[in-house]
Amino acid sequence: xxxxxxxxxxxxxxxxxxxxxxxxxxxxxxxxxxxxxxxxxxxxxxxxxxxxxxxxxxxxxxxxxxxxxxxxxxxxxxxxxxxxxxxxxxxxxxxxxxxxxxxxxxxxxxxxxxxxxxxxxxxxxxxxxxxxxxxxxxxxxxxxxxxxxxxxxxxxxxxxxxxxxxxxxxxxxxxxxxxxxxxxxxxxxxxxxxxxxxxxxxxxxxxxxxxxxxxxxxxxxxxxxxxxxxxxxxxxxxxxxxxxxxxxxxxxxxxxxxxxxxxxxxxxxxxxxxxxxxxxxxxxxxxxxxxxxxxxxxxxxxxxxxxxxxxxxxxxxxxxxxxxxxxxxxxxxxxxxxxxxxxxxxxxxxxxxxxxxxxxxxxxxxxxxxxxxxxxxxxxxxxxxxxxxxxxxxxxxxxxxxxxxxxxxxxxxxxxxxxxxxxxxxxxxxxxxxxxxxx
Amino acid sequence: xxxxxxxxxxxxxxxxxxxxxxxxxxxxxxxxxxxxxxxxxxxxxxxxxxxxxxxxxxxxxxxxxxxxxxxxxxxxxxxxxxxxxxxxxxxxxxxxxxxxxxxxxxxxxxxxxxxxxxxxxxxxxxxxxxxxxxxxxxxxxxxxxxxxxxxxxxxxxxxxxxxxxxxxxxxxxxxxxxxxxxxxxxxxxxxxxxxxxxxxxxxxxxxxxxxxxxxxxxxxxxxxxxxxxxxxxxxxxxxxxxxxxxxxxxxx
Numbered sequence: 001x002x003x004x005x006x007x008x009x010x011x012x013x014x015x016x017x018x019x020x021x022x023x024x025x026x027x028x029x030x031x032x033x034x035x036x037x038x039x040x041x042x043x044x045x046x047x048x049x050x051x052x053x054x055x056x057x058x059x060x061x062x063x064x065x066x067x068x069x070x071x072x073x074x075x076x077x078x079x080x081x082x083x084x085x086x087x088x089x090x091x092x093x094x095x096x097x098x099x100x101x102x103x104x105x106x107x108x109x110x111x112x113x114x115x116x117x118x119x120x121x122x123x124x125x126x127x128x129x130x131x132x133x134x135x136x137x138x139x140x141x142x143x144x145x146x147x148x149x150x151x152x153x154x155x156x157x158x159x160x161x162x163x164x165x166x167x168x169x170x171x172x173x174x175x176x177x178x179x180x181x182x183x184x185x186x187x188x189x190x191x192x193x194x195x196x197x198x199x200x201x202x203x204x205x206x207x208x209x210x211x212x213x214x215x216x217x218x219x220x221x222x223x224x225x226x227x228x229x230x231x232x233x234x235x236x237x238x239x240x241x242x243x244x245x246x247x248x249x250x251x252x253x254x255x256x257x258x259x260x261x262x263x264x265x266x267x268x269x270x271x272x273x274x275x276x277x278x279x280x281x282x283x284x285x286x287x288x289x290x291x292x293x294x295x296x297x298x299x300x301x302x303x304x305x306x307x308x309x310x311x312x313x314x315x316x317x318x319x320x321x322x323x324x325x326x327x328x329x330x331x332x333x334x335x336x337x338x339x340x341x342x343x344x345x346x347x348x349x350x351x352x353x354x355x356x357x358x359x360x361x362x363x364x365x366x367x368x369x370x371x372x373x374x375x376x377x378x379x380x381x382x383x384x385x386x387x388x389x390x391x392x393x394x395x396x397x398x399x400x401x402x403x404x405x406x407x408x409x410x411x412x413x414x415x416x417x418x419x420x421x422x423x424x425x426x427x428x429x430x431x432x433x434x435x436x437x438x439x
Numbered sequence: 440x441x442x443x444x445x446x447x448x449x450x451x452x453x454x455x456x457x458x459x460x461x462x463x464x465x466x467x468x469x470x471x472x473x474x475x476x477x478x479x480x481x482x483x484x485x486x487x488x489x490x491x492x493x494x495x496x497x498x499x500x501x502x503x504x505x506x507x508x509x510x511x512x513x514x515x516x517x518x519x520x521x522x523x524x525x526x527x528x529x530x531x532x533x534x535x536x537x538x539x540x541x542x543x544x545x546x547x548x549x550x551x552x553x554x555x556x557x558x559x560x561x562x563x564x565x566x567x568x569x570x571x572x573x574x575x576x577x578x579x580x581x582x583x584x585x586x587x588x589x590x591x592x593x594x595x596x597x598x599x600x601x602x603x604x605x606x607x608x609x610x611x612x613x614x615x616x617x618x619x620x621x622x623x624x625x626x627x628x629x630x631x632x633x634x635x636x637x638x639x640x641x642x643x644x645x646x647x648x649x650x651x652x653x654x655x656x657x658x659x660x661x662x663x664x665x666x667x668x669x670x671x672x673x674x675x676x677x678x679x680x681x682x683x684x685x686x687x688x689x690x691x
Contacts, residue, residue, distance in 0.1 A: 396544035406540070
């Protein structure tokens with residue numbers, strides 16, 4: 001490990017992370033300890049990313065993370081009890097796996113009657129058992145050179161390992177519910193999902209926080225889609241008002257695999273969602289969609305990296321932001337088309353609706369194309385609601401505030417409409433509408 | 440008895456440019472008035488000033504709806520008070536389902552008037568009845584408001600809204616523009632069903648044709664931002680013969 005000595009003075013947070021890492025106890029196979037050490041070494045080379053790192057230009061984690069909250073202690077019974085109804089999606093009969101304060105809570109989780117071919121194990125259990133499949137794949141789904149993801153690998157505590165066997169179609173959505181504890185804490189959550197050849201599943205990741213205390217979430221999900229596999233994934237973040245949430249999504253798609261990913265940011269002081277999508281197989285399709293509905297001083301950053309490495313693959317990205325007060329949204333999207341990835345069709349669009357003069361949107365698309373027979377497009381728009389439409393609705397008797405929220409819901413609706421699962425689509429419409437009405 | 444609409448010496452401007460120059464008009468309950476005039480005479484401006492479109496400013500005079508000063512009311516309050524403007528160019532509202540829009544409009548008005556809201560099943564039933572009268576496919580009403588509608592379909596949809604909302608005063612701004620003869624008949628039939636002793640209708644049009652189907656009680660000629668002549672329905676026929684030239688020169 002080329003752990004080059006840094007000349008820079010570590011920030012308090014970086015120094016604290018090094019201390020915590022040094023005290024961390026081994027929790028499984030020797031390969032795992034090696035993986036964690038390598039990850040922490042990689043992190044130490046750069047330290048916390050800051051605005052001079054292009055990928056973190058608009059979300060300066062080094063400045064934002066002034067201190068490191070302690071690693072969470074096991075939750076109290078009262079916290080578990082209040083998590084019982086957290087993130088329940090109305091009308092969605094999901095298989096819930098509940099984590100409170102970073103700990104898996106079996107008594108709130110539904111691990112019974114697993115569909116044939118479906119395996120669900122908590123990350124800590126899989127790591128403690130030294131499960132060979134998990135150890136081999138975790139951290140290896142894609143090549144990701146990012147300090148926040150490296151930190152997650154170094155400290156990953158809890159999450160799930162899900163495996164959907166070849167050809168198995170799991171209709172019932174699997175919902176991971178991560179509820180923050182009441183005290184300031186740092187959570188390192190990590191999940192690995194393998195959808196084998198021709199299999200199909202729906203995954204929901206809900207992040208909830210009721211507390212006004214500052215807490216930090218570093219979450220990562222790695223997904224392997226084998227040939228012809230298909231996954232619909234929804235991530236819904238409704239973190240606490242002072243929460244900082246950094247999340248990494250890594251996916252690899254084999255031939256003809258289909259990924260349909262949705263991210264909804266409905267609360268939290270700082271939300272960073274970075275996605276690294278590796279399209280390695282011919283004919284694979286990745287749909288990446290997201291919506292931010294922000295107010296106050298909330299800041300949400302969606303950073304995408306789409307790596308097209310195979311012929312005839314498609315990616316469609318659509319991100320929408322509704323920004324009120326002095327909130328900020330960042331969209332950075334990079335499409336890389338590697339040599340030989342002919343007939344790639346990649347499209348990326350970011351649209352922002354500004355509801356207030358103090359709100360701000362930063363959009364930065366990038367294309368790097370090394371094949372000559374491809375279609376790539378990107379675009380972004382930033383604007384206010386159409387005054388003429390507001391007048392039209394008001395001329396029919398609809399009060400101004402209601403006219404605005406109807407038009408705003410319609411704006412976000414374009415993202416929700418693509419969700420294939422109908423009950424999920426309806427639940428999401430409800431969540432978005434609720435969020436817009438509490439402006 | 441208070442007139443339904445009373446406009447007295449109304450002056451209004453857009454971006455500092457005066458468009459209405461001392462407008463007088465009185466519409467009583469039960470009456471149908473036609474306002475005719477050349478392009479650029481401020482016919483649409485009148486409808487926007489009355490409905491409260493942002494940017495249209497009353498500088499002098501008054502417009503009263505059943506005795507209430509319209510200038511003191513927001514756009515939605517005017518609608519709840521019974522004013523309905525059928526737009527010359529109805530807008531498309533992507534992403535807002537027609538039923539959602541109709542429910543929101545009707546129930547917002549009812550709520551403001553202290554009336555009970557209409558239930559969804561009752562609303563659907565009522566909309567189905569109206570769609571039949573207007574020869575509209577219910578499939579169209581499952582789409583977002585006016586999205587992908589032809590010009591004629593949009594005018595039918597406007598008429599459906601008007602019939603559902605049952606306003607006191609209907610202002611039809613060039614409802615005949617972009618309509619073929621079949622659609623014109625259907626829309627006129629809808630408007631005629633709204634004629635009642637309690638309601639006033641103002642039909643703004645450039646052509647006499649629409650008035651073959653919606654017979655007015657009173658016809659006004661508007662030129663350069665005010666009414667320059669008032670007569671019976673025969674005035675419309677006269678205009679068809681002579682055109683607007685003499686009114687334009689008079690106003691100039």
